[in-house]
Amino acid sequence: MNALQTAAVAVALIVAAWSQSADKADAASPWVDLPASRVRLVASPAKTARGSYLAGLEIVMAEGWKTYWRTPGDAGVPPTFDWSGSANAASIKVLYPAPMRMPEAGAEVIAYKHAVLFPIEVTPKDAAKPVALELALEYGICRDICISATTTLELSLPPSRDDYSDAIKAAIARVPRPQHSRRKADPELKRVAVDGDASAPRLAIEAKFHGGSNGADVFVEAPDGLYVPLPRKLAEAPGGIIRYETKLSQDLVRALRGKTLTLTLVSETGATEAQWPFP
Numbered sequence: 470m471n472a473l474q475t476a477a478v479a480v481a482l483i484v485a486a487w488s489q490s491a492d493k494a495d496a497a498s499p500w501v502d503l504p505a506s507r508v509r510l511v512a513s514p515a516k517t518a519r520g521s522y523l524a525g526l527e528i529v530m531a532e533g534w535k536t537y538w539r540t541p542g543d544a545g546v547p548p549t550f551d552w553s554g555s556a557n558a559a560s561i562k563v564l565y566p567a568p569m570r571m572p573e574a575g576a577e578v579i580a581y582k583h584a585v586l587f588p589i590e591v592t593p594k595d596a597a598k599p600v601a602l603e604l605a606l607e608y609g610i611c612r613d614i615c616i617s618a619t620t621t622l623e624l625s626l627p628p629s630r631d632d633y634s635d636a637i638k639a640a641i642a643r644v645p646r647p648q649h650s651r652r653k654a655d656p657e658l659k660r661v662a663v664d665g666d667a668s669a670p671r672l673a674i675e676a677k678f679h680g681g682s683n684g685a686d687v688f689v690e691a692p693d694g695l696y697v698p699l700p701r702k703l704a705e706a707p708g709g710i711i712r713y714e715t716k717l718s719q720d721l722v723r724a725l726r727g728k729t730l731t732l733t734l735v736s737e738t739g740a741t742e743a744q745w746p747f748p
Contacts, residue, residue: 496624503618505531506610510602510624511586513637522591522600522626523637526550526563528584534612535580538568540690542699543576546609546617548587554603554621557594561602564588566643567733567740570686570699573611577699579688580611586640591626600626645733645740654680655739658732659710663722663748670722674700674713680738687713690731691747695724 496512506528513523528536537545552561564587568579593600607619648658660675678685682705689697700713717725725747732743 498622498624501620501622503620504610504616505534505612506536506618508606508618508620508622510604510622512624512626517590520592520596522593524589524591524602524624524626525637525640526587526589526604526606526622528581528587528608530581530583530610532583534610535571535578535582536585536608536610538579538581538688539565540579540688541609542570542578542580544573545578545580545611545615548606548608551605552603554605556601556603557598558591558600558602559594560590560592562590564590564641564644566640567645567735568688569684569735570688579699588637588640588644593626593628597628599628602626643740645735645742648741648743651741652739655741656680656685656734656736657741658734658743658745661730661732661745663717664714667719670717670719672697672700672715672717674715674732676711676713676734678709678711678734678736678738680736682709682711682736684735684737685711686735688733688735689715690733691725692728693724695721695728697721697725697730 498510500507500509508528511525511527517523530536537547539547541547550563566585568581571578571580591600602624604622606622607617610616610618646655651657657677657679659677662673663670664673665671674687676687687700689700691697698715700715703712703714705711728747730745730747732745734741
């Protein structure tokens with residue numbers, strides 16, 4: 470079983486366990502069938518240490534189809550979440566589990582396949598009252614063609630809380646952690662630099678994958694709509710160190726100066742996130 474298959478099986482198990490938990494608690498919106506997929510909101514019986522409620526958006530896809538990460542890669546569209554119809558919500562934050570790199574018609578994209586559960590942190594205005602979630606959702610669902618899927622989902626989150634469910638723990642565990650709070654098996658960013666001369670600049674990245682190199686990958690995001698090409702793996706050194714590189718145009722270097730890049734490191738054993746100021 471390869472890295473993508475292993476990750477897909479893990480996600481399927483998470484979603485299956487989550488579905489059973491949500492069904493038992495009757496804490497899920499009805500399934501909505503959309504092109505090559507179905508979606509619903511689910512609620513966790515827990516809240517975070519900061520007092521936020523926990524919920525999730527579950528997307529299950531037909532075999533061979535995929536949906537995209539917040540930065541889709543060379544092609545594709547990210548999901549959009551409009552919570553403006555919600556009541557008693559001071560803030561709502563969608564968390565993104567670690568994605569995978571996938572080939573697509575001569576390009577590479579950053580996406581999910583089979584199923585994904587996006588954890589959602591909801592901070593209520595009044596903690597003694599329920600939060601009424603209303604989500605206007607749009608996402609791309611793609612195989613040989615890409616289709617835009619849209620729907621509106623609603624779910625009430627009551628203020629009574631118990632402990633975390635195993636499923637929501639598993640979903641949150643797949644969300645990349647900051648480098649300073651990474652776990653033992655999480656990837657560690659070791660070096661980022663702009664190498665090469667002015668005519669052929671490139672972004673060089675070195676990361677240590679403590680849990681092994683299976684599924685190891687790095688994704689780079691820039692602000693203000695700027696796109697940094699997907700890094701290429703160059704070499705793997707002893708001790709789990711892997712070097713990546715991505716070529717930068719001179720125009721992109723000028724546009725990136727003084728901006729902060731986000732680097733997401735993923736593997737089969739964990740995921741982390743780091744910020745790096747472009748010189």
